[in-house]
Amino acid sequence: MLRLERRATPSQFWLWFTPVLAVFLTMLAGGLLFAALGSNPFTVIRTIFWEPLAGANAAYFRAQLFIKAAPLILIAVGLAMGFRAGIWNIGAEGQYIMGAIIGASVGLAFYPTENRLIFPVMVAAGAFGGWAWAMIPAILKTKFNTNEILVSLMLVYVAQAILAKAAFSFLRNPDGMGFPGSRNFSTYPAARNVDLIERSGFHWGAVAALGVAVAAYVLLTRHGIGFRIRLAGQAPRAARFHGVSPARLVIFCLGLAGALAGLAGIFEASGPSGQITDKFATGYGFTAIIVAFLGRLNPLGIILAGLLMALTYVGGSLAESRLNLPAASIQVFQGMLLFFLLGVDMLTNYRIRIGRSLRTGAGA
Amino acid sequence: MQRRNLLATAALTFGLALSGGAAMAQGLEKVKACFIYVGPIGDGGWTYQHHQGALALVEEYGDKVEIAWQESVPEGADAERAITQFALDGCNIIFTTSFGFMDATQAIAAQFPDIKFEHATGFKRDQPNVSTYDARFYEGRAVMGTIAGHMTKSNKIGYIGSFPIPEVIQGINASFIHAKKVNPDVAMSVVWAYTWFDPAKEADAAKALIDQGVDVILQHTDSTAPLAEAAKVPGVIGFGQASDMSAYKPSPRVSAIIDNWAPYYIKRVGALMDGTYEQSAAWEGIAGGEVEIGEITEAVPAEVKAAAEKVRDDIAAGTYHPFTGPLNKQDGSAWLAEGEVADDGVLATMNFYVEGITGDIPNQN
Numbered sequence: 091m092l093r094l095e096r097r098a099t100p101s102q103f104w105l106w107f108t109p110v111l112a113v114f115l116t117m118l119a120g121g122l123l124f125a126a127l128g129s130n131p132f133t134v135i136r137t138i139f140w141e142p143l144a145g146a147n148a149a150y151f152r153a154q155l156f157i158k159a160a161p162l163i164l165i166a167v168g169l170a171m172g173f174r175a176g177i178w179n180i181g182a183e184g185q186y187i188m189g190a191i192i193g194a195s196v197g198l199a200f201y202p203t204e205n206r207l208i209f210p211v212m213v214a215a216g217a218f219g220g221w222a223w224a225m226i227p228a229i230l231k232t233k234f235n236t237n238e239i240l241v242s243l244m245l246v247y248v249a250q251a252i253l254a255k256a257a258f259s260f261l262r263n264p265d266g267m268g269f270p271g272s273r274n275f276s277t278y279p280a281a282r283n284v285d286l287i288e289r290s291g292f293h294w295g296a297v298a299a300l301g302v303a304v305a306a307y308v309l310l311t312r313h314g315i316g317f318r319i320r321l322a323g324q325a326p327r328a329a330r331f332h333g334v335s336p337a338r339l340v341i342f343c344l345g346l347a348g349a350l351a352g353l354a355g356i357f358e359a360s361g362p363s364g365q366i367t368d369k370f371a372t373g374y375g376f377t378a379i380i381v382a383f384l385g386r387l388n389p390l391g392i393i394l395a396g397l398l399m400a401l402t403y404v405g406g407s408l409a410e411s412r413l414n415l416p417a418a419s420i421q422v423f424q425g426m427l428l429f430f431l432l433g434v435d436m437l438t439n440y441r442i443r444i445g446r447s448l449r450t451g452a453g454a
Numbered sequence: 455m456q457r458r459n460l461l462a463t464a465a466l467t468f469g470l471a472l473s474g475g476a477a478m479a480q481g482l483e484k485v486k487a488c489f490i491y492v493g494p495i496g497d498g499g500w501t502y503q504h505h506q507g508a509l510a511l512v513e514e515y516g517d518k519v520e521i522a523w524q525e526s527v528p529e530g531a532d533a534e535r536a537i538t539q540f541a542l543d544g545c546n547i548i549f550t551t552s553f554g555f556m557d558a559t560q561a562i563a564a565q566f567p568d569i570k571f572e573h574a575t576g577f578k579r580d581q582p583n584v585s586t587y588d589a590r591f592y593e594g595r596a597v598m599g600t601i602a603g604h605m606t607k608s609n610k611i612g613y614i615g616s617f618p619i620p621e622v623i624q625g626i627n628a629s630f631i632h633a634k635k636v637n638p639d640v641a642m643s644v645v646w647a648y649t650w651f652d653p654a655k656e657a658d659a660a661k662a663l664i665d666q667g668v669d670v671i672l673q674h675t676d677s678t679a680p681l682a683e684a685a686k687v688p689g690v691i692g693f694g695q696a697s698d699m700s701a702y703k704p705s706p707r708v709s710a711i712i713d714n715w716a717p718y719y720i721k722r723v724g725a726l727m728d729g730t731y732e733q734s735a736a737w738e739g740i741a742g743g744e745v746e747i748g749e750i751t752e753a754v755p756a757e758v759k760a761a762a763e764k765v766r767d768d769i770a771a772g773t774y775h776p777f778t779g780p781l782n783k784q785d786g787s788a789w790l791a792e793g794e795v796a797d798d799g800v801l802a803t804m805n806f807y808v809e810g811i812t813g814d815i816p817n818q819n
Binding site for chain 2: 157267271416
């Protein structure tokens with residue numbers, strides 16, 4: 091008989107091995123799914139995980155990995171800091187949207203002026219937009235003790251409504267013949283988020299993502315704020331005795347996550363996406379939650395997790411077009427990844443014992 | 455002014471393409487045609503009809519054509535990647551079947567000058583290898599409007615709008631003009647759903663209209679939900695949109711506007727094969743077969759059916775244009791004089807209601 095036994099301390103081995111196991115199980119279960127759909131599971135898995143890295147035209151697809159991973163990493167690092175402290179910001183998608191709208195509005199207000207300062211000002215405005223949107227749940231929580239999970243999530247839908255409004259009215263391209271969508275930043279060099287090396291996919295957002303991940307790692311492990319974040323998450327009472335102000339921590343963590351999500355938004359709007367449309371938001375803010383946990387809430391782990399998630403998107407889309415797979419099958423495949431990750435995560439805190447428990451007689 | 459010029463140039467290009475123009479050097483033995491879809495093929499409406507067009511290619515050309523597709527492609531950076539994937543995978547012609555793919559199509563077309571790109575419902579043809587195509591859905595709306603004007607007993611008809619863009623506004627105006635023509639007392643309410651496909655929202659919109667006393671519902675959204683709502687209330691009718699929606703025959707679905715992309719896809723791929731392919735801006739309607747009127751059911755009296763079919767046949771024959779003067783704009787200012795027909799430039803950017811429609815177009819400026 092199988093039973094679970096709590097470990098005295100979380101297993102360091104399983105902490106890092108469960109993501110690998112989860113990916114393996116996802117390949118296995120996903121393979122069965124693809125086989126059931128009538129495709130060769132080995133071809134599909136190979137197309138998703140191998141083709142973008144080393145197959146035909148891999149140079150193009152490797153660049154796409156950075157484009158896809160950069161916003162995920164930026165957002166996930168910010169979220170992870172809060173999650174570690176027990177602050178659950180589920181509304182990064184809204185902060186991402188607001189960062190993009192505020193940043194793009196500032197940039198387009200200068201159109202068609204050419205000045206080197208425009209892009210940095212836009213980026214700062216984007217970070218501000220995300221920060222300000224995250225301050226709503228932060229202040230409501232600290233002043234009125236509202237639940238930040240609900241408030242931040244609900245504000246996503248408000249942000250989506252503002253996005254639609256922006257695309258159809260105040261940011262609509264005056265030369266767009268009445269169609270929705272802002273001016274395209276590819277036609278506005280001063281405000282364009284370009285690839286730093288041509289066609290590398292390595293735009294300013296990718297630079298920011300790597301920089302932020304490293305800085306967050308240092309902050310968490312070497313800095314007082316990092317210590318307080320970890321303490322608040324692991325032992326809230328001890329943290330209070332230590333003089334950690336829960337209110338300040340909420341403001342800091344939500345603000346940081348909001349600002350980083352806002353940055354991701356403006357880098358996306360001015361670069362890969364190129365414009366604000368009603369379809370601008372494609373769920374990076376929600377996917378980043380998966381990335382944060384896949385990366386074990388560790389900024390360096392998040393870099394790897396972001397790249398892996400990007401691979402499932404880029405490879406998944408490749409599999410769809412080459413093998414004519416339905417889009418929903420790739421979404422199910424990505425969902426399996428989170429499912430298995432959460433499922434096998436218990437191995438970190440529990441060990442599986444075979445046989446009868448010594449304490450069964452106690453009638454627990 | 456610049457916009458007009460753009461369209462005028464496009465019209466000229468199209469004219470040349472129609473008249474045969476100068477033939478290209480040589481055709482292709484085998485064509486790989488690839489399709490980017492905005493929704494799932496199972497939407498039963500917009501994307502489904504495009505996919506039917508893609509399948510018609512295989513039926514027409516057999517082994518000489520290979521098709522590939524990707525569904526539910528998000529707009530923006532993901533669309534660019536999906537289009538590039540097809541370009542790198544050896545597609546000869548790539549159809550991007552939604553307005554939102556416009557800028558992405560332009561960007562990728564610039565990088566692959568030897569591949570042909572066809573963008574549905576857009577207006578940008580900056581690259582010589584990008585053509586655009588659209589259908590004159592407003593022609594079908596004129597037929598639906600005629601039926602609606604005859605059939606309404608409450609003299610209230612309703613229109614479920616998707617987004618306030620020119621294509622949808624053309625449809626609203628064409629429906630109203632033709633309902634009014636046969637029933638001067640008719641009034642129209644417009645509800646904006648802000649979606650192309652969302653059964654729950656569409657059902658709510660239909661309910662709201664029925665509550666206002668509307669008994670004929672026209673829809674510019676792609677699900678069958680409005681028809682399902684209409685089916686619950688005796689005497690309320692509606693029309694199929696994008697596909698036939700024949701499950702709701704004979705009532706509430708009394709007719710339908712069907713998008714048929716097959717003739718266009720067959721023509722363009724055929725041109726690529728025989729070497730006559732040219733950049734073009736296609737905008738065809740009932741005459742070209744892109745807009746079909748679904749069967750008008752027995753729920754409609756014979757004389758109404760005959761009147762609707764006359765509108766359809768006159769449009770097909772080219773003897774009647776749905777936007778023929780005298781017509782005024784909503785604010786009462788003159789738009790078209792007696793006998794004058796709307797030019798394509800104005801239609802393509804239409805952002806006003808005609809006289810008699812109440813309410814405002816949202817988010818104007």
